Amino acid sequence: MSVETATDRDRFEAALEDLGVPVTAADPATFDRTLQSIVDGPVVGTPLPFDGVCLPDWVAHEPTPATLETAVTGVTAASFAVADYGSVVLPSTPEGAEQVSLFCDLHVPVLRASDIVPDMPRAIERLGPTLRDGASAIIATGPSATADMGALVTGAHGPKDVHVVVLETTACSNATERGVDNE
Amino acid sequence: MSKTERETKADHIRHLLETEGPAVEANTLGFNQGRYDSVAGLEDYEQLKDEARTIKEGAIERLPELIEAVTETVEENGGTVYLAEDAADANRYIRDVASETDAERLVKSKSMTSEELEVNAALERDGVDVVETDLGEWVLQVAEEAPSHIVAPAIHKSREEIARLFNTQFDPAEPLETPEELTMFARERLGEQIADADIGMTGANFITADSGSLMLVTSEGNARKTAVVPDTHIAVAGVEKIVPTVEDLAPFIELIGRSGTGQDITAYVSLLTPPVDSPIVDPDDPESAFADRDDDREFHLVLIDNGRMAMREDDQLRETLYCIRCSACANTCANFQSVGGHAFGGETYTGGIATGWEAGVHGYDSAAEFNDLCTGCSRCVEACPVKIDIPWINTVVRDRLNHRGEASRFDFLSDELVPDEAATGTIDLQKRLFGNYETLAKLGSATAPLSNWVGGLEPVRSLAERFVGIDSRRPLPAFQRETLVDWFDDRGPQVSAADANHQVILYPDTYTNYVDVDRGKAAVRVLEALSVHVQIPSVPGTGRAPLSQGMIDTADAKASRVYAALAEHIDAGRDVVVIEPSDLAMFRGEYEKLLPERSFERLRDRSYEVLEYVYGCLENGADPAALRTDGPPIAYHAHCQQRTLGLDRYTRAVFDDLGYDVLESDVECCGMAGSFGYKSQYYELSMDVGDRLAEQFSTPEARERVVVASGTSCGDQLEDLLTRGSSHPVAVLDPNSRLPR
Ligand code: SF4
DSSP: OHHHHHHHHHHHHHHHHHHTOOEEEEOTTTHHHHHHHHOOSSEEEOOOOSTTOOOOTTSBOSOOHHHHHHOSEEEEEOSEEETTTTEEEEEOOTTOHHHHHHHSSEEEEEEEGGGEESSHHHHHHHHHHHHHTTOOEEEEOSSOEEOTTSSOEEOSSSOSEEOEEEEOOOTTOOGGGTTOOOO | OOHHHHHHHHHHHHHHHHHTHHHHHHHHHHHHHHHHHHHHTOTTHHHHHHHHHHHHHHHHHTHHHHHHHHHHHHHHHTOEEEEESSHHHHHHHHHHHHHHTTOSEEEEOOOHHHHHHTHHHHHHHTTOEEEEOSHHHHHHHHHTOOOSSSSSTTTTOOHHHHHHHHHHHHOOSSOOOSHHHHHHHHHHHHHHHHHTOSEEEEOOSEEETTTTEEEEEESSSHHHHHHHSSSEEEEEEEGGGEESOGGGGHHHHHHHHHHHTSOSSOSEEEEEOSSOSSOOOOTTOTTSOGGGOOOOOEEEEEEEOTTHHHHHHOTTTGGGGGOOOOOHHHHTOHHHHHHOTTTSBOSSOBSTTHHHHHHHHTOHHHHHTTGGGOOOOOHHHHHOTTOOOHHHHHHHHHHHHHTTSOOOTTHHHHHHHOOOSSOOSOSOHHHHHHHTHHHHHHHHHHTTTHHHHHHHSHHHHHHHHHHTOBOTTSOOOOOOSSOHHHHHHHHOOSSOTTTOSEEEEEEOOHHHHHTOHHHHHHHHHHHHHTTEEEEOOOOOOOSHHHHHTTOHHHHHHHHHHHHHHHHHHHHTTOEEEESOHHHHHIIIIIHHHHSOHHHHHHHHHHEEEHHHHHHHHHHTTOOGGGSOOSOOOEEEEOOHHHHHTTOHHHHHHHHHHTTOOEEEOOOSOOSOTTTGGGBTTTHHHHHHHHHHHHHHTSSTTTTTSEEEESSHHHHHHHHHHSSSOEEOHHHHHOTTOOSOO
């Protein structure tokens, strides 16, 4: 299993590279510093549902229309990723994760390393029950783009750039297990 | 079609070729190449297409039940479903929602179905400000133009034109110029409009009955904003968009972007289960945290019938409902690449499958406008992710149009010329003439060289142009007095059945038999050089010509006669070898619809394209040295239908094995397509399409090469476009070949 996971991770990162999307690994201990090195300007974010990790206090973590409007970077959790495509799956939440992932120039999806599935059928398998439960999600691949104005331009209505953070932590890790990487 | 109508059509096409052609060409060629590149990276491409097809077939079969299921699910989720009978009904409902919510502005993401409804106009009459948020759609809204492509609606506009448009309309402080500047300007402006909107309207690429989710495929992110910013969301979608479960979406997610714009996946595949959990973005309450809001979202799913349930009952049009509107059939279409959707489209839909959609939702008049632009080249068939036989739908609609036409004023003339098997008396004279090409060829051959001489006279050409619309700029084929069948009757086989490794019937297609008899003779010599016993019985035309004019009954009768003439040979273990790819494509493809299943299968399994057969003989140990191996460097163009059948590789393999230096074209079609390039209303389009091929064969690397083409039309077209002759591959391999070294 762990071998397969490592392979999916490699393929995910290779796909992101093809998309021109940078990816940075972090663990709960290094998360704040890593995030700081990535973001730009005012930062908004929605809660990260990962044990041992939360948004640093310099991130406006209760976004409002006003903070969204001025923010340059949006940080949100990705439920999982699809290795084949370099896609991240972004849930819609009452806290406004959909908006935060969409309105800022830079979107930083945060993803657990153990949440990378190999391919689209596996992704849809995972989404089936969630959607049937009434949830919504976006399969997002790279930045927003358009070719309608005569050449490919990113940032058509959504982010110009995406920077993925992969959290290396076990699904049930806690503070004492920080930095433990089971891969 | 009268002379004036033909001239009007030609003028319209000429105008589009000049104005929109270059931008359309650059974009569609890019999408088409992107598709080839992208699907090449998909290991299980064919399997995914099969899965997609199966899901759509099943969904349409179960449609009434799925409509009920999705209604129940959406209502349970807290939304409303309205099943609209037609456009007027849908618009009435949407206007009611707008008036109940006191909407002043409705923002829209791109939706062809909403174009079909013309909902913008309906809402605007009520004073609702409707704003398109897809950048391409917005450009068109500002320019007051119609989409020219189902996925990239403003594909016909260049950056320069868009810049001019924005600078004139909006008079920005600094004139806009680059794609970045234009995009950011649009983003900003549209962002403001979205922020103030009362209703967001989207379409849906798919709707899942089990969860009530919409799948929206976009790359800009405008559909996401449209759906979540305002508190009311209306989704409009044809009933055919429903699939049973979320899991059914998987193959489509992998296929839709690849097939359309050639992207492995578009930036955003939204899977929304409205009313969504996301908070609304309320500009009047900018300081409240999203998390603290308690929004009461409204969601209306408007399902559109508008002719679809009737299409479902129609055995021929039903396949259209499987269409996922990816645009592959437009991008891969040589005519579309030249002229775009403003010619190749009806009231709403554009491209190859538009014929089916327009006939189904707007009626046959709309389909009649552009149906002839499908030449049946079949390149779209392998591109279609749900494996729709798009050319067949075009043929069926053409046939139906033929049968409702007015009796021609010139029936006396056509009755003289063409003893019409279809005998409907309503078919356009031009179509009857080309559809009965076999009769014409027979007559022309029997009276050659007089027929050629008369046919070449200026007064005759101008009459033919005037009454039938045969373009006088196009040289006519010269009929041969001695047909291939006659020649072979006199000559007889030179490899006896007893000495032969194989026995074949060389099918005397109409063109080879009456016009290019030399390529038939070359084929005989090539086959005999490989120790094959050849016979050439008199067999009627395959019916390709009438079929291409939508004369299905005539083609059907011909298929039966061809089969009757060949059945005994097949039973005797002889193979049927065909020179003309479009005729072989009948045996392998359309005959499935014209013959009983077993007859079709027997003929299909026993028939071969001539180079495919040569390849087989060589693979089975025939001596390649018996063929000409020291021929010249070649510029080769495979025939469109030959490529769709996957047969071009045999010609390539034979040339490679024999050490030929071959440069191959990669255009989808030569543009001639049988009679298409002879028709005066389409002559210039045909030449424009052909130019792409001619360019490839005029480069320094190609220009000294001998031009070789597998199809009759391609050869004729190349001769008209280049100042060089062209040959069939068998003429190169012929041991008696007279081509230079
Ligand atoms: S017919 Fe096929 S190729 Fe054409 S748009 Fe529809 S799905 Fe795509």
